[in-house]
Amino acid sequence: MADISEAYPPGQEQAAPSQEKRLLDVLERMRNNMTGAFAVHLHLSELRASHRQPHFMRMVGRSLDSLAAKHDVQVFQFMNSDVALLCRNSPIDDVDDAVFRVRALFNEDPLTMSEDGSAEDRFSTWYDLSQPKDGKDFSAAVAEALTYREKTKNHPIEGISTGRSAKAMNGNPLAPNMLQPIVHKLLEARVGDLVHRQPAVVVTAGKSQQLAFREHFIAMDELRRRIAPQINIFSSHWLFQYLSETIDARMLEVLARLDFVNMDAPLSVNLNVSTIMTRPFQNFHAVIVENTQKVIVEIQIIDVFADMEAYAEVRDWLQEHGYRVLIDGLNPLTLNFFDPASLAADYIKIMWGPEVRGGIGKEPTEHIRSVVNNLPDGSVVLSRVDVEEGVSWGLGLGIRCFQGHFIDKVVNAMAQKGLIS
Amino acid sequence: MAVLPASAPTHMHRRTQEQLLQEYLRRLENRREGRKAVRINISSLMPANRREHHIRAATNSFESLVSDLLGQLFELKTLDLFFVYKSEAHTRVEDTVQKIKFLFSDDPLFDERSRSDAEFVSWYDVETGYDELVKMVRDMGDDAPSENRSSTRSNVRAALKARQDHGDPLTPEILGRAVKALVRTDLTSLVRRQFVCRVSKKLVPEPLFSELYISIMDLRETMMPGINLTSNRWLFQYLTESLDKRVLSLLSKTDRFSITGDISFNVNVSTLMSSEFMAFDDNISAARRGSMVLELQKIDIFADLGAFLFVREFCQEKGYRICLDGLTYQNLSMINREHLGVDYVKVMWNSALIDGGQHMRKVLRDLVKEAGGEHVILAHCDTREAVDFGRSVGITMFQGHYVEHLIAEDERRRQLLKIKHRIERDTD
Numbered sequence: 100m101a102d103i104s105e106a107y108p109p110g111q112e113q114a115a116p117s118q119e120k121r122l123l124d125v126l127e128r129m130r131n132n133m134t135g136a137f138a139v140h141l142h143l144s145e146l147r148a149s150h151r152q153p154h155f156m157r158m159v160g161r162s163l164d165s166l167a168a169k170h171d172v173q174v175f176q177f178m179n180s181d182v183a184l185l186c187r188n189s190p191i192d193d194v195d196d197a198v199f200r201v202r203a204l205f206n207e208d209p210l211t212m213s214e215d216g217s218a219e220d221r222f223s224t225w226y227d228l229s230q231p232k233d234g235k236d237f238s239a240a241v242a243e244a245l246t247y248r249e250k251t252k253n254h255p256i257e258g259i260s261t262g263r264s265a266k267a268m269n270g271n272p273l274a275p276n277m278l279q280p281i282v283h284k285l286l287e288a289r290v291g292d293l294v295h296r297q298p299a300v301v302v303t304a305g306k307s308q309q310l311a312f313r314e315h316f317i318a319m320d321e322l323r324r325r326i327a328p329q330i331n332i333f334s335s336h337w338l339f340q341y342l343s344e345t346i347d348a349r350m351l352e353v354l355a356r357l358d359f360v361n362m363d364a365p366l367s368v369n370l371n372v373s374t375i376m377t378r379p380f381q382n383f384h385a386v387i388v389e390n391t392q393k394v395i396v397e398i399q400i401i402d403v404f405a406d407m408e409a410y411a412e413v414r415d416w417l418q419e420h421g422y423r424v425l426i427d428g429l430n431p432l433t434l435n436f437f438d439p440a441s442l443a444a445d446y447i448k449i450m451w452g453p454e455v456r457g458g459i460g461k462e463p464t465e466h467i468r469s470v471v472n473n474l475p476d477g478s479v480v481l482s483r484v485d486v487e488e489g490v491s492w493g494l495g496l497g498i499r500c501f502q503g504h505f506i507d508k509v510v511n512a513m514a515q516k517g518l519i520s
Numbered sequence: 521m522a523v524l525p526a527s528a529p530t531h532m533h534r535r536t537q538e539q540l541l542q543e544y545l546r547r548l549e550n551r552r553e554g555r556k557a558v559r560i561n562i563s564s565l566m567p568a569n570r571r572e573h574h575i576r577a578a579t580n581s582f583e584s585l586v587s588d589l590l591g592q593l594f595e596l597k598t599l600d601l602f603f604v605y606k607s608e609a610h611t612r613v614e615d616t617v618q619k620i621k622f623l624f625s626d627d628p629l630f631d632e633r634s635r636s637d638a639e640f641v642s643w644y645d646v647e648t649g650y651d652e653l654v655k656m657v658r659d660m661g662d663d664a665p666s667e668n669r670s671s672t673r674s675n676v677r678a679a680l681k682a683r684q685d686h687g688d689p690l691t692p693e694i695l696g697r698a699v700k701a702l703v704r705t706d707l708t709s710l711v712r713r714q715f716v717c718r719v720s721k722k723l724v725p726e727p728l729f730s731e732l733y734i735s736i737m738d739l740r741e742t743m744m745p746g747i748n749l750t751s752n753r754w755l756f757q758y759l760t761e762s763l764d765k766r767v768l769s770l771l772s773k774t775d776r777f778s779i780t781g782d783i784s785f786n787v788n789v790s791t792l793m794s795s796e797f798m799a800f801d802d803n804i805s806a807a808r809r810g811s812m813v814l815e816l817q818k819i820d821i822f823a824d825l826g827a828f829l830f831v832r833e834f835c836q837e838k839g840y841r842i843c844l845d846g847l848t849y850q851n852l853s854m855i856n857r858e859h860l861g862v863d864y865v866k867v868m869w870n871s872a873l874i875d876g877g878q879h880m881r882k883v884l885r886d887l888v889k890e891a892g893g894e895h896v897i898l899a900h901c902d903t904r905e906a907v908d909f910g911r912s913v914g915i916t917m918f919q920g921h922y923v924e925h926l927i928a929e930d931e932r933r934r935q936l937l938k939i940k941h942r943i944e945r946d947t948d
Contacts, residue, residue: 147826149826149827150826150830154793154794155793155830157793157798158793158798158830158831158834161798162834162837200837203833203837204830204833204834204837205830206829206833207826207829274696275692275693275695275696275699275755275758276692276693276696277692278692279691279692279693282692335758336790336823336824337754337755337757337758337761338754338755338758340753340754340757341692341752341754341755341758373753400822401819401822401823404818404819404822404851405753405819406753407848407850407851408848432825432826433822433825435856435859436825436855436856436859436860437854437855437856438854441850441853441854442854
């Protein structure tokens with residue numbers, strides 16, 4: 100986490116007491132006069148990691164500003180992302196409104212899916228500080244947050260590695276003038292050893308498994324260490340996309356050297372739409388022209404949205420020449436906003452995530468079922484399946500193809516038994 | 521003689537300027553003495569120089585002559601201007617034409633002095649050349665208006681594209697320089713404004729809000745001549761993040777930049793999460809937020825849907841409205857406006873929509889209905905065809921050159937009506 104310091108409100112020096120400590124001090128001073136005092140603890144630390152980034156938290160702080168300006172309300176933002184409101188005689192409705200506004204910001208987060216105000220509301224806890232027990236509980240909760248802060252001081256938290264969330268990574272942010280040197284290094288660096296493979300398997304009726312394809316990808320963290328260790332190449336979504344065009348070219352070079360004739364299962368590779376019409380891809384095509392049916396081209400949904408016509412053109416070209424097309428980058432959340440059936444791809448890849456772990460029968464899950472039913476049988480791949488639960492969840496919805504750490508283990512076990520080469 | 525026939529006002533906005541000019545000349549048949557005409561061939565300029573604001577400026581420079589009842593101006597669909605006037609105003613007209621030439625003086629047309637005058641300006645004597653003039657105008661009117669218009673339009677586009685293709689591609693180095701230079705450049709003069717209007721059955725435009733944007737063509741001419749800014753989508757997208765911040769600072773300085781009415785402007789999701797936006801938001805009143813529409817690009821919101829949903833909630837809660845920009849009709853069929861929670865979706869007009877025939881019409885009508893007719897804006901409407909088509913599928917809001925033209929025409933009609941009433945009052 101590069102800029103966790105931003106979780107502090109602006110102007111606060113490193114040396115100044117932490118928000119948690121300050122709140123404990125205030126509580127201590129108030130101890131003899133708790134009349135009309137109450138507190139609300141917002142458990143933002145339980146949001147998904149991508150929602151806990153500093154810029155999100157900054158905006159949470161801002162949306163509480165007006166409440167603090169109008170009433171006797173103090174806002175404390177903790178290191179663990181939690182927020183505490185300390186109020187005295189402030190109208191409950193106003194405080195409630197403000198809490199609701201913050202909650203609404205995270206409408207898509209599983210944390211807010213519990214019933215507002217109900218007993219099992221995981222989003223917020225209210226404390227009536229005039230009651231000694233509530234007072235003690237609240238202090239304990241704050242103390243716990245303080246412990247967390249002290250612990251993380253020594254062990255920085257690991258970053259997240261997808262999409263814009265990856266901004267949390269170390270290094271100087273990528274700027275336009277850094278691109279050319281990085282591209283040069285990309286063109287010269289050895290990348291063959293950075294190409295990893297991850298299998299996707301089809302689970303059929305008798306629960307027997309069969310290899311569907313192997314995704315080939317370059318481990319970005321390793322690549323970054325090799326070409327630009329001081330730079331956070333994910334800091335700008337757009338500039339990273341620019342680099343990815345060169346990464347595509349290198350990847351294709353590596354793939355062209357594979358033995359397609361004796362390949363037991365197709366391979367898949369993530370490429371930009373724009374790459375398909377370039378020379379590196381056409382060179383690749385010339386090499387593997389007899390074996391195009393063994394290649395699945397994965398295209399990111401954002402690339403599709405950027406230019407539908409270009410996508411349609413590329414998709415048609417690929418399919419006409421024997422390739423298959425897979426749309427990557429979907430998750431249960433995105434499925435709520437558009438229907439992938441219209442993309443006419445051969446496969447759709449959906450990332451399994453915590454938001455759907457609620458189980459089958461919940462409304463979002465039902466929506467996924469209808470999306471899956473709308474697509475040709477076997478065309479949906481569930482990725483990021485790291486535990487067996489993901490497979491049963493997917494099977495329950497009619498998904499039969501899976502990918503992820505759990506599947507890696509399954510495939511390894513199969514290989515050891517000689518069921519798969 | 522600026523007043524049009526009394527029967528005209530309620531109908532005139534339905535007729536083309538060519539038809540009006542024809543009618544006007546016919547009325548002059550017995551009163552052609554002492555009248556002259558001039559045609560300004562805007563269409564002979566390089567496409568990039570036919571900028572809307574220059575054309576507007578050119579049109580405006582005839583205003584005083586028109587209000588002094590010395591002549592009548594027609595804007596032809598080729599963008600050419602045709603001014604018929606009383607010969608006593610000839611010197612003033614010459615001055616005006618000179619001023620207009622100056623507006624476009626950086627066009628290559630004016631590199632060769634001798635060539636330019638004849639190609640850019642044609643003078644006519646109505647008295648002696650009446651028949652010839654009538655014939656010429658009739659020929660203009662004979663062209664099917666929409667076809668002709670769209671073919672000029674596509675020529676313009678093709679020319680622009682050709683020029684873009686020949687421009688140097690935007691490289692990371694140039695981008696780096698551009699981003700640095702942007703901070704120092706005053707963009708005030710590059711801000712353009714285009715209205716989103718509700719357009720009635722009678723083609724009367726009712727402005728709802730105006731989009732403020734930086735003309736990318738002009739920006740390129742000013743800062744990086746010869747560079748094709750949009751050649752790489754990702755680098756361009758990065759550039760827009762810098763532009764966003766400049767626009768925000770322009771909008772904050774209302775003393776230098778007076779804006780009236782509801783406005784919209786383009787921003788990236790990342791910009792809405794930046795400290796620059798927070799500072800902007802701090803400086804404007806709650807009421808002003810309610811008059812602002814934030815336009816987000818589809819590519820941007822799908823890059824990180826989670827971030828989009830978050831800022832959408834944050835901004836809508838503060839009173840801003842959100843418009844999802846840059847959709848094609850295919851996109852419209854894929855997304856669900858209500859789920860995305862955006863107030864408007866902006867669909868780009870494309871003449872291919874008409875080629876889709878009745879089937880396409882039906883598909884679109886259903887899509888518009890699903891999104892809610894009052895939430896869909898048809899943009900890039902360069903022709904009446906676009907507006908007619910949009911209306912036929914249930915769209916009520918429009919934006920584009922044609923809509924700008926309707927606004928200008930509507931303004932002129934009002935002015936003419938006012939003058940007419942004044943004359944009637946005076947003569948009564």
